[in-house]
C-alpha cells in the first residue's frame with residue numbers, strides 16, 4: 105500500500121507557488137495516477153493545469169468534458185434514474201510562497217514539516233491514495249479534482265468554478281482544506297473594500313491648518329469596527345472578521361497628507377447581507393467606498409445524508425468527537441454550494457499554514473485517508489437510510505444548501521429538516537487567502 109506520507113513529501117518538494125513548478129507537480133500527479141491505471145484528464149485554466157481523475161461508476165456523460173447542460177445536476181433532477189452517487193474529492197496543488205528549505209519536507213516525530221504540508225499537500229496526497237484504494241468499489245463514483253489556483257488573489261473565475269460550471273461538481277464535494285479532522289460546515293464570506301479618505305493639505309509646521317487624511321482613515325477604520333454588522337454573531341461564529349490590510353497615504357515629510365486609501369477585508373457571516381454591510385460603511389461621511397472583491401459564505405445542512413455519512417466515518421476513524429466547525433477563512437466549497445451541491449471542508453490535523461513552520465500530523469493523514477474510504481464505502485447505506493431513492497439531498501432543481509442572505513439579524517446555520525442530535529459546533533481559527 106502506498107504511504108501517503110511519502111507521497112505528501114514528494115508533493116511538497118515542488119515549489120508550487122510558481123507557475124512552472126505547478127506544471128511540473130501536476131505532471132507528477134498525473135503520472136502517479138496513470139501508473140496506477142487511473143485515467144486522468146487535463147484541463148487548461150488560464151494556462152495552469154487542472155486534473156480530473158475518476159474511479160468507480162461515473163455516469164458516461166460525465167466522463168466527457170461536459171458542458172452538457174447541468175452535468176451531474178441533470179442526473180439529480182427529473183430523470184429519476186438510479187445513476188450512482190458521485191462524490192468529489194477536491195484539492196489544490198498551489199501553495200503560498202515559502203523559503204527554499206520549506207520545500208525540503210522533514211519529519212520530526214508525528215510532524216511532517218514543509219510548505220503546504222497542512223494546506224494542503226498532505227490532504228491531497230491522502231486523497232490520491234484514497235482514490236486508488238476505492239477503485240474496486242462499484243457503488244459510488246469518486247472524482248478527484250486537483251486545481252492550481254486556490255491561493256490566487258486575483259482571478260475572477262477560479263478553476264473550481266470552471267469545473268463546476270462544466271458539470272463536474274458531482275453530488276457532494278469534500279474540499280481537503282485543513283480542519284484538524286473536523287467537518288467544516290460553515291465558512292465566512294469575503295468582502296474587500298477600497299476606501300478613499302479625503303483631507304486637506306497644509307505645511308507640516310502648521311498641521312492644525314490641515315486635515316490629515318491618514319489619521320482620518322484610522323478613525324474611519326475604527327468606526328467600521330463598531331458598525332452594527334460587526335456586532336452580529338452566528339451559531340458557530342462570535343463575530344465577523346474585519347482587517348485593515350493595506351493603507352497608503354502621504355507623499356512628503358513636510359506636508360499634511362490630503363488623500364489616503366485603505367483596503368479593508370471583511371469576512372462576513374452566513375446570513376449577513378454584503379450589500380447591507382456596504383451600505384453601513386458608505387454611510388460614514390467624507391469617504392468613497394468601492395467593493396473590490398466578494399466571495400460568498402458557505403453553509404451546508406448538518407443533516408444532509410452525505411454530511412451524516414461523513415461524520416459517522418470520521419468518528420470511526422478518529423475514535424473521538426467529530427465537530428461541525430465554522431471556518432473564518434473563505435472556502436472553495438462555496439463554488440459547489442452556489443451550484444446547489446452540498447460541500448464541506450474536511451482535512452487533516454496540523455498547524456502553521458502560510459507560516460514558517462507549517463506541519464501536518466502524519467498519523468492524521470492515515471486517519472484522513474481511512475475516513476475518506478470508509479465514507480465512500482458506507483455512503484450507499486446512508487443514502488438508503490435517508491430514503492433517498494435518488495441520491496442527493498435536495499429536491500430536484502432545489503439547491504441542497506441554503507445560505508440566503510438576510511438583510512439583518514443574527515446569522516444562523518441552515519436549519520435541519522429532520523430531527524437530529526445536535527452536533528458540537530465551534531469556530532475553528534485559521535482562515536486562508
Ligand SMILES: [Zn+2]
Pocket residue numbers: 196223224254281282536
Ligand atoms: Zn488551502
